[in-house]
Amino acid sequence: MSAFTKHNEKRSLDSVLLCVGKSSRSGHLRNCGGLSFTPCVDTEHILPERYTDGSKWRFLEHKGPVFAPPYEPVPSNVKFYYDGKHMRLSPQAEEVATFFAKMLDHDYTTKDIFRKNFFKDWRKEMTSEEKATITDLKKCNFAEMNEYFKAQSEARKAMSKEEKLKIKEENERILQEYGFCIMDNHKERIANFRIEPPGLFRGRGDHPKMGMLKRRIRPEDIIINCSKDSKHPKPPPGTKWKEVRHDNKVTWLVSWTENIQGSIKYIMLNPSSRIKGEKDWQKYETARRLKSCVDRLRAQYRDDWKSKEMRIRQRAVALYFIDKLALRAGNEKEEGETADTVGCCSLRVEHIKLYPEKDGQEYVVEFDFLGKDSIRYYNKVPVEKRVYKNLQLFMENKEPDDDLFDRLNTSILNKHLQELMDGLTAKVFRTYNASITLQQQLKELTTDENIPAKILSYNRANRAVAILCNHQRAPPKTFEKSMQNLQTKIDAKKDQLSDARRELKSAKADAKVRRDEKSKKAVETKKKAVQRIEEQLMKLEVQATDREENKQIALGTSKLNYLDPRISVAWCKKWGIPIEKIYNKTQREKFAWAIDMADEDFEF
């Protein structure tokens, strides 16, 4: 294992230096991707705030959503078989069948819950005759449908340049018509202006509702939000909106209620918009305020570990975990409605193990639970003796499925945090610790080398944050293969190296016999060749380690949601790195405010 690997495996903040520096007041606030902010300045920080009455806009005009294309029945030669016999399905039943047929190659369709939920909902769409015949999913043969859709997607790939261009142009036209809105004098990009098409619900992890039918959304399900004095969007001919309202206390343009969980879905603006940018900026300003009082808060919760009151001790230990391990708050969830996942406040006794001594360290807590998106969190951390003793106390006389913090929930915790600092909630710790870690790691890792080396350092700093936040991904499908390719290159390079070494050796022997200038020079040349190949080999090996290390780590989430972009902008300016090397086009649009604002001595 390389030093680099070890370095990045830290998943707590123990040795992270908290750099205290002057807070930047750099004030290039004129422009934010064509937008202007009206900051109000307090004594410490510049805060973006447009309206003081809680309203989000004065004027909002848009064209409404783009609906999913209507169902197109499969050609009659594409057959569905039940119990070996061809059966012609009604259009409604057929549509739902195609949803399943399209997923035949997916793991989902082998899962019992998925199949059970699908079959139950499918039967609801069948005619009474179909319902009477089709009683067992195992007897259903969707193979021809599946092949048909595969062929369709192949055909799409094989389309001529002209056909592809035509589709591209049509998409562009729809984007121009529906993809933008006017909010307070600015034309803004809308994020998700297309309504989610019907299909089978794909929950993450062991979701009890996976496979259920996500129904088609019609205009009658849609609530439109826009300003009174705007041109209201028109529903498709012959249809009506559910409602048109004019609520400027919210930012969404369109909403509907989804049928799986009964939750509300929204159409909102793109991250590049003024309204999202300001909010993002505000988020990082709150995290920076936490920086200036985090020492006091830490002293406080350490003190609270000794409290006479159980609820205070639980609060203090939970907060310690949230701070040290960047755990999520952990709201309560309705049992049986979603996958069984937890965050800090909802940890159960079964999720931790205590070791008085493990691997040469004292008071070790082993965490093993499923977090957001059913991503496993596994970590062994040595903790203070007081924390350890408290955990023993919290676990006394409890069953494995009892709450670890039975006197605590996120609401209690956040109320407490609000009293410690205005605007402080549990999630601010994640933002703060992620950003401060990036800044600190960049300081530590950046060396005065070439640009690729610096970018490698940046990615390493980014990775340290991703590991802290437990941002994981499934290994890419092509991962093994691409590793193999790299290994082939490495092996070839190794052969090349041993050849070069052999040549060097014989050149040396030759020089010893001849003792002339020419053979001495030959030795030098061979030496250089060996060195060059060694370097190339090292580069390849680093790349392999890098890729291997990234196998299960996702850098994007932290980059997009946790790292104050001004840190990255400042770093780029300081080291002369083009911002394009760090942020792609979309990211530059999202972080336009920061790119415009931060200079090289910005301190988080």
Next chain:
DNA sequence: TACACCACTTAGAATTATATCC
């Protein structure tokens, strides 16, 4: 203080576009 509801941010997977390789 429980809870229902709502609005918003954060998340990894899936899909599509583009770059690179042969």
Next chain:
DNA sequence: GGATATAATTCTAAGTGGTGTA
């Protein structure tokens, strides 16, 4: 110039946290 690897974009699920109500 076609195949393949990689990067960018899209998609939508799954969180957080606020508010109103009884």
